[in-house]
Amino acid sequence: MDHPDFVVVGGGIAGASVGYELAGRGAVVLVEREPTAGYHTTGRSAAVFTESYERGPVRALTMAGRGFLEEPPDGFADQPLLTPLPVLYVARSDQQATLDDLAASTRGLVDLERVEGNGLTRHCPVLRTDRIVSGLLEPGAMEIDVHTLHQGFLRGIRRRGGEVVTGAPVDELAYANGTWEVSAGNRALRSPIVVDTAGAWCDEVAALAGAAPLGLTPMRRTAFTFGPGHHGIAGWPMVVDADEDFYFKPERTQLMGSLAEETPMPPHDVRPEEIDVALAIERINQATYLDIRHVRRTWAGLRTFAPGRLPVVGFDPVRPGFFWLCGQGGYGIMTSPAMARAAAGLLCDGALPADLVAAGVDAAAISPERFAD
Numbered sequence: 413m414d415h416p417d418f419v420v421v422g423g424g425i426a427g428a429s430v431g432y433e434l435a436g437r438g439a440v441v442l443v444e445r446e447p448t449a450g451y452h453t454t455g456r457s458a459a460v461f462t463e464s465y466e467r468g469p470v471r472a473l474t475m476a477g478r479g480f481l482e483e484p485p486d487g488f489a490d491q492p493l494l495t496p497l498p499v500l501y502v503a504r505s506d507q508q509a510t511l512d513d514l515a516a517s518t519r520g521l522v523d524l525e526r527v528e529g530n531g532l533t534r535h536c537p538v539l540r541t542d543r544i545v546s547g548l549l550e551p552g553a554m555e556i557d558v559h560t561l562h563q564g565f566l567r568g569i570r571r572r573g574g575e576v577v578t579g580a581p582v583d584e585l586a587y588a589n590g591t592w593e594v595s596a597g598n599r600a601l602r603s604p605i606v607v608d609t610a611g612a613w614c615d616e617v618a619a620l621a622g623a624a625p626l627g628l629t630p631m632r633r634t635a636f637t638f639g640p641g642h643h644g645i646a647g648w649p650m651v652v653d654a655d656e657d658f659y660f661k662p663e664r665t666q667l668m669g670s671l672a673e674e675t676p677m678p679p680h681d682v683r684p685e686e687i688d689v690a691l692a693i694e695r696i697n698q699a700t701y702l703d704i705r706h707v708r709r710t711w712a713g714l715r716t717f718a719p720g721r722l723p724v725v726g727f728d729p730v731r732p733g734f735f736w737l738c739g740q741g742g743y744g745i746m747t748s749p750a751m752a753r754a755a756a757g758l759l760c761d762g763a764l765p766a767d768l769v770a771a772g773v774d775a776a777a778i779s780p781e782r783f784a785d
């Protein structure tokens with residue numbers, strides 16, 4: 413298929429999910445530079461679905477995608493995409509205002525429960541209550557099976573007649589007479605629409621198309637796994653510092669931790685810094701009795717933000733047929749079902765789906781036009 417209706421550039425969760433939605437509406441070719449789709453940020457996340465973490469249109473997109481994740485279409489996945497993983501925000505006495513702010517911003521929208529004193533150790537027995545004095549629990553938060561979700565989208569593209577091509581870096585984009593000519597590895601494609609889902613590389617792909625950059629900033633975030641020692645971790649929540657200075661969560665028989673840092677850098681195959689792992693261990697050890705001494709595996713990923721930290725979904729205001737779907741920061745997995753439907757609506761119908769508008773998603777707030785002079 414060399415003349416599809418849509419060429420999607422990038423095979424992470426953004427490209428896979430929008431490719432899935434578009435394949436129901438026309439012919440799609442998704443091109444991914446790496447031999448494996450999901451090699452970059454999508455394969456490196458904490459895999460959490462939480463409605464309390466972000467606000468505004470991002471929270472609306474997260475909530476609007478919950479139904480899909482809870483009950484995906486028949487044949488999409490052979491195992492559940494979500495399993496319960498409550499999130500417990502914890503605070504020292506000097507962090508109470510942050511918790512109060514979170515409680516206020518979620519009131520009437522997300523169920524959060526105050527947790528004090530012994531309640532803290534009932535949820536997570538290793539918390540040091542001489543240091544952590546209160547918490548807010550989101551009982552409805554979930555762990556996402558990211559691999560199954562991502563593969564479900566990619567398989568869906570193929571089942572709907574689309575194509576997923578890996579090892580195909582887009583290195584040229586030329587527009588003439590209503591058609592984009594796309595050079596991707598050994599493929600030459602022609603299409604009226606190019607969808608930029610290249611994650612940290614979205615501005616670079618846009619530059620190939622002659623579009624002005626949005627000023628996207630990829631930010632490194634480091635993660636690692638470690639053993640739980642003699643602690644039984646079944647039923648533990650994800651524990652997040654109120655100021656997001658660290659977090660840890662159970663992952664089957666081990667724990668995953670992070671410094672939750674945001675270090676700006678150019679797009680590349682990012683690696684963890686030892687100092688970030690060490691600092692995270694120090695903070696987790698101060699807040700708990702986990703006494704982490706060894707880590708099993710470390711990695712890092714790039715969370716890419718547009719100025720203002722809202723996603724960018726919409727046609728470029730200047731380059732015809734060039735569509736942005738980027739800037740998903742730290743929420744690209746949990747928002748992917750609704751974000752992909754938002755993008756497909758704007759691409760095919762010129763408007764957001766009515767249910768997303770009713771859910772509070774505002775096309776103008778996420779449009780690339782907001783950056784136009």
Ligand SMILES: Cc1cc2nc3c(=O)[nH]c(=O)nc-3n(C[C@H](O)[C@H](O)[C@H](O)COP(=O)(O)OP(=O)(O)OC[C@H]3O[C@@H](n4cnc5c(N)ncnc54)[C@H](O)[C@@H]3O)c2cc1C
Nearest residue numbers: 422424425426445453454458460582611713743744745746
């Ligand atoms: C440590 C960490 C924890 C996170 N935790 C969560 C979480 O709990 N919940 C959540 O929802 N989100 C989380 N995120 C964020 C989430 O992972 C991202 O928002 C999401 O994966 C971004 O997906 P993407 O498809 O835009 O980018 P990517 O997965 O990076 O995909 C972009 C793809 O484009 C390809 N590409 C680039 N240039 C080209 C080109 N020229 N030609 C062809 N292909 C190209 C790349 O190879 C890449 O595969 C976390 C991220 C990190 C790093």
